[in-house]
Amino acid sequence: MSNELLSPAEMSEADRLTIAAGPTDGIGLMRRAGEAVAAEVLKRYPAATHVHVLCGPGNNGGDGYVVARILAGSGVVTTIWASGTPRPESDAALAAALCPLKPRPLSGFDAGAGSIVVDALYGAGLSKPLSGDAAKAVDTATALHLPVVAVDLPSGVSGAGGEIMGRAFRAEVTVTFARKKPGHLLLPGRGQCGEIVLADIGIGDGIIAQLTVSTFENGPDLWLQEFPVPAVDAHKYKRGHVGVFSGGPSATGAARLSALAAARSGAGAVTVLSPANAMQVNAAHLTSVMLRKADDSVDIDAFIGERRPSAFVLGPGFGVGERTRKFALALLTSGHLRDTSTRIDGLVFDADAITSFREAPDVMFEASRQPNAPALVMTPHDGEFARLFPDIAGDETLSKLAKARAAAARANAIVVYKGADTVIAAPNGRAAINANGAPWLATAGSGDVLSGIVAGLLAQGMAPFHAACAAVWIHAEAGRRFGPGLIAEDLPMAMVPVLRELVENQPDLR
Ligand SMILES: NC(=O)C1=CN([C@@H]2O[C@H](COP(=O)(O)OP(=O)(O)OC[C@H]3O[C@@H](n4cnc5c(N)ncnc54)[C@H](OP(=O)(O)O)[C@@H]3O)[C@@H](O)[C@H]2O)[C@@H](O)CC1
Numbered sequence: 001m002s003n004e005l006l007s008p009a010e011m012s013e014a015d016r017l018t019i020a021a022g023p024t025d026g027i028g029l030m031r032r033a034g035e036a037v038a039a040e041v042l043k044r045y046p047a048a049t050h051v052h053v054l055c056g057p058g059n060n061g062g063d064g065y066v067v068a069r070i071l072a073g074s075g076v077v078t079t080i081w082a083s084g085t086p087r088p089e090s091d092a093a094l095a096a097a098l099c100p101l102k103p104r105p106l107s108g109f110d111a112g113a114g115s116i117v118v119d120a121l122y123g124a125g126l127s128k129p130l131s132g133d134a135a136k137a138v139d140t141a142t143a144l145h146l147p148v149v150a151v152d153l154p155s156g157v158s159g160a161g162g163e164i165m166g167r168a169f170r171a172e173v174t175v176t177f178a179r180k181k182p183g184h185l186l187l188p189g190r191g192q193c194g195e196i197v198l199a200d201i202g203i204g205d206g207i208i209a210q211l212t213v214s215t216f217e218n219g220p221d222l223w224l225q226e227f228p229v230p231a232v233d234a235h236k237y238k239r240g241h242v243g244v245f246s247g248g249p250s251a252t253g254a255a256r257l258s259a260l261a262a263a264r265s266g267a268g269a270v271t272v273l274s275p276a277n278a279m280q281v282n283a284a285h286l287t288s289v290m291l292r293k294a295d296d297s298v299d300i301d302a303f304i305g306e307r308r309p310s311a312f313v314l315g316p317g318f319g320v321g322e323r324t325r326k327f328a329l330a331l332l333t334s335g336h337l338r339d340t341s342t343r344i345d346g347l348v349f350d351a352d353a354i355t356s357f358r359e360a361p362d363v364m365f366e367a368s369r370q371p372n373a374p375a376l377v378m379t380p381h382d383g384e385f386a387r388l389f390p391d392i393a394g395d396e397t398l399s400k401l402a403k404a405r406a407a408a409a410r411a412n413a414i415v416v417y418k419g420a421d422t423v424i425a426a427p428n429g430r431a432a433i434n435a436n437g438a439p440w441l442a443t444a445g446s447g448d449v450l451s452g453i454v455a456g457l458l459a460q461g462m463a464p465f466h467a468a469c470a471a472v473w474i475h476a477e478a479g480r481r482f483g484p485g486l487i488a489e490d491l492p493m494a495m496v497p498v499l500r501e502l503v504e505n506q507p508d509l510r
């Protein structure tokens with residue numbers, strides 16, 4: 001698997017383990033890193049008149065000295081602008097000593113038209129906001145519209161969380177090593193990286209396997225093995241049954257979008273659970289999706305007992321308030337009433353089901369912590385996240401990744417923290433960052449569809465973390481491929497070619 005995302009600490013551990021295992025040493029890794037960057041510069045900018053390599057005092061700068069040596073040796077006009085000097089006897093000092101070019105101080109950095117910048121100021125070791133000469137260099141490169149090739153990360157972008165510290169370069173290409181880092185995928189960092197090139201510098205898969213990595217780039221590699229494909233003798237109820245709660249007569253559309261998405265994602269049966277006064281409106285719009293009255297917890301219990309649903313969606317269009325809390329708690333506590341044959345595999349709480357607990361989130365968290373509670377997946381956007389986890393949301397020291405993890409642990413739920421850089425986190429600390437989205441997905445009802453896909457996959461027996469990851473990826477992929485003009489109604493149909501490819505690529509079916 002190469003979808004692991006390494007924190008700066010994990011990357012430095014990978015570095016250490018590789019050197020300890022031999023035969024590659026520190027300068028060997030640095031040489032390969034510099035060679036990979038120089039190769040990208042030569043390949044992408046063959047007409048560059050002048051390459052300016054900005055070198056910091058650490059190993060990121062060390063990579064820069066290697067790049068400068070190779071470019072100069074290839075006949076490219078190259079200037080090094082250095083900030084500080086490498087620590088004596090460090091790998092960076094050795095790389096600087098092997099480079100025949102005399103560095104100029106970064107304070108004087110200037111460049112003419114047609115120049116390229118290689119940003120090797122700070123990478124994994126960024127420890128404070130960019131200021132002084134480094135900040136001025138960012139401004140100069142930006143003002144002159146110079147193409148920037150970043151080494152490992154654009155300087156100023158945190159590798160751990162994607163935050164911009166003070167200022168950051170906006171690169172056309174970022175060459176990183178061994179594995180991507182969370183900061184390459186989380187916003188705003190992702191927007192500063194340009195195209196990301198992953199270079200092999202000799203840190204083997206075996207080394208990565210020795211780390212206990214818990215952060216991944218979301219994609220089929222993470223969950224395809226588990227993706228549900230109906231057996232030859234599939235019966236509709238063996239493919240799972242999803243219940244979706246509808247709002248009142250003037251708020252039924254969200255539930256139907258969710259229901260349709262659950263059906264398209266492969267659930268064998270889907271029922272919209274409607275208040276009595278909205279039955280007619282729902283009936284007028286449903287065909288293959290079933291309809292049943294659910295006005296209170298007695299109705300819910302009867303439905304569970306008779307129809308054995310395996311997953312529910314609560315929230316889209318449902319309304320905020322006491323009734324929503326009651327329904328949510330009835331679902332969360334339904335487990336102890338039943339034997340295992342009628343156990344619910346999972347619940348998806350979205351929108352109003354989240355907001356309804358803003359005054360007393362602990363009531364929900366407590367219920368989801370009970371031993372018989374069904375697995376819970378929550379899908380908050382920024383506003384909903386802040387309602388349920390105000391202290392976590394307001395903690396400026398935490399990245400989106402850290403916030404999602406903290407929320408998942410507190411709520412004992414899979415938290416799908418939505419946005420252009422959706423993070424999916426599990427209570428055990430596993431997390432995935434999604435990067436295949438597109439702005440077309442920011443449209444009314446899009447989240448209702450996502451909830452339905454999660455429930456559809458849960459109902460088919462997919463483990464909750466993987467169900468949530470797969471749903472986010474499929475939803476994003478469908479939206480990205482559809483492109484301009486997308487509305488939420490299009491998404492269930494737009495999923496079909498994506499699902500087809502997943503099924504055709506399923507390892508067991510090949
Ligand atoms: N690990 C690996 O496998 C491999 C890693 N490799 C490369 O090493 C890079 C990591 O190197 P690194 O750890 O030396 O950190 P790096 O980014 O050079 O910065 C540290 C220096 O900068 C300083 N400093 C930081 N922020 C600052 C600021 N805002 N303003 C001013 N100063 C600031 C900081 O100062 P301090 O925090 O100590 O005060 C320290 O002196 C990695 O990104 C990759 O390119 C490759 O060679 C191949 C193998």
Ligand SMILES: [K+]
Pocket residue numbers: 060119120121122123150151152153154155
């Ligand atoms: K850099």
